Amino acid sequence: MDQYIAKTYTGLEQILEKELKDLGANDLEVQKRGVAFSGTPRIMYRANLESRVALKVLSELASFTIEEAQDVYTESKKIEWEKIIPEGKTFAIDTDVFSPFFDNTMYAALVCKDAIVDRIRDARGERPSVQKKDPDIDITLYIRDKTVVISLNSSGQSLHIRGYKKFPGIAPLSEVLAAGLIQLTGWDGESPFLNPMCGSGSLLIEAHRYARNIPSQINRKSFSFQHWPGYDEERWELIMKGAKMRVNRTNNPEIIGFDYNDDTVQGAKKNTRTAGSFRSIQIYNHDFFKYEPPLEKATVIVNPPYNVRLRVDDTIRFYNQINNMLYRHYKNYDNWIICPAEVNLRRAGFRVEKSYVVFNGPIQCQFAKLSFASKRNNRSGDPSHRKNRNFKNKDAQRGQKSRPTSSRANKNRRR
Numbered sequence: 001m002d003q004y005i006a007k008t009y010t011g012l013e014q015i016l017e018k019e020l021k022d023l024g025a026n027d028l029e030v031q032k033r034g035v036a037f038s039g040t041p042r043i044m045y046r047a048n049l050e051s052r053v054a055l056k057v058l059s060e061l062a063s064f065t066i067e068e069a070q071d072v073y074t075e076s077k078k079i080e081w082e083k084i085i086p087e088g089k090t091f092a093i094d095t096d097v098f099s100p101f102f103d104n105t106m107y108a109a110l111v112c113k114d115a116i117v118d119r120i121r122d123a124r125g126e127r128p129s130v131q132k133k134d135p136d137i138d139i140t141l142y143i144r145d146k147t148v149v150i151s152l153n154s155s156g157q158s159l160h161i162r163g164y165k166k167f168p169g170i171a172p173l174s175e176v177l178a179a180g181l182i183q184l185t186g187w188d189g190e191s192p193f194l195n196p197m198c199g200s201g202s203l204l205i206e207a208h209r210y211a212r213n214i215p216s217q218i219n220r221k222s223f224s225f226q227h228w229p230g231y232d233e234e235r236w237e238l239i240m241k242g243a244k245m246r247v248n249r250t251n252n253p254e255i256i257g258f259d260y261n262d263d264t265v266q267g268a269k270k271n272t273r274t275a276g277s278f279r280s281i282q283i284y285n286h287d288f289f290k291y292e293p294p295l296e297k298a299t300v301i302v303n304p305p306y307n308v309r310l311r312v313d314d315t316i317r318f319y320n321q322i323n324n325m326l327y328r329h330y331k332n333y334d335n336w337i338i339c340p341a342e343v344n345l346r347r348a349g350f351r352v353e354k355s356y357v358v359f360n361g362p363i364q365c366q367f368a369k370l371s372f373a374s375k376r377n378n379r380s381g382d383p384s385h386r387k388n389r390n391f392k393n394k395d396a397q398r399g400q401k402s403r404p405t406s407s408r409a410n411k412n413r414r415r
């Protein structure tokens with residue numbers, strides 16, 4: 001059994017743990033932004049191909065403690081690099097260093113690189129080449145205080161890159177975060193899924209892949225582990241074949257998104273085309289505040305603009321309008337919202353049933369399940385009660401007064 005660590009974003013660790021368990025990983029241990037596990041290379045191949053929330057899968061080579069910077073050189077040189085970096089292959093070192101022994105991470109990488117180069121030169125008389133972009137062998141040097149872990153990144157390029165986002169939109173969600181949010185809702189993959197304000201369509205495409213059990217990296221051409229000595233191509237082919245056979249082509253839940261910006265809608269459609277899900281996802285040009293959703297029930301994820309990248313003049317007022325709209329037309333749905341942690345959802349009138357802390361890039365966010373169940377009896381959460389007390393500006397009530405103008409989506413459905 002080899003030792004691995006799969007990395008993910010804050011808040012998605014439990015989802016990752018479940019995914020790895022389902023793939024057959026052993027000795028799972030949830031860590032901060034990652035899950036350690038043991039398993040065969042087969043599990044590692046599958047984690048790279050099929051995990052929806054892993055960012056990369058690291059294979060541990062060595063771990064040790066240091067008393068001075070030079071120890072990194074001495075210990076790194078003990079690793080049999082000549083067996084790890086084949087002749088003619090390039091390497092790079094990615095660092096995650098926070099230690100009193102190193103003022104800057106570049107220096108730590110340099111010490112480790114010297115050890116690798118010296119070891120290989122001693123072993124076979126040639127100097128391996130460093131290539132920062134797309135190296136064959138991708139090494140990770142992690143140092144926390146005195147603890148050092150050296151690993152190989154089996155994935156290479158981050159696994160959030162699925163290859164379908166030709167149109168990124170203005171403020172896209174990472175594909176990994178989108179896939180993680182969908183799983184946090186507990187969506188069954190069969191009932192309808194709705195994403196108002198869909199932007200580039202990350203949530204829609206990830207929902208489709210989840211529902212059909214399509215491997216997240218179905219379109220990826222290469223992984224770093226394919227450059228490793230001992231890479232078993234035959235096994236990899238079988239794994240790919242097996243994963244493709246497990247795709248559930250007959251599962252066809254309604255997956256609907258809309259956005260009020262037509263260029264964005266066209267871009268999102270392009271993305272679904274690239275992802276191969278164009279026929280299974282409906283995307284419309286609608287304004288959330290003027291549109292009556294077409295479904296009896298659905299899991300809904302709203303990802304409104306943040307005032308960091310998109311301007312929202314009055315955040316609370318804006319979110320209050322979203323709350324009012326959801327209350328009017330979506331209250332029987334399973335509603336979720338992802339927005340910056342600093343947005344006071346309760347002040348905006350929402351009733352939050354549960355909430356997860358997640359990060360969208362550097363922005364700390366809340367992913368909250370909304371409840372409208374007993375709103376009528378809950379004066380503090382009643383929007384008609386709140387609007388007059390909290391908002392002097394009449395605009396604050398616009399969201400409540402506007403009537404949905406568009407007809408049911410059935411009319412618009414692409415058939």
Ligand SMILES: C[S@@+](CC[C@H](N)C(=O)[O-])C[C@H]1O[C@@H](n2cnc3c(N)ncnc32)[C@H](O)[C@@H]1O
Pocket residue numbers: 168169170171172173174196197198199200201202203258259260261264286287288289303304305306
């Ligand atoms: C944060 S982005 C969504 C990003 C999306 N999840 C993705 O992965 O690309 C917010 C989106 O909401 C859209 N939007 C803002 N106000 C809207 C409204 N009233 N109705 C529909 N869409 C709206 C914007 O055009 C933008 O594409």
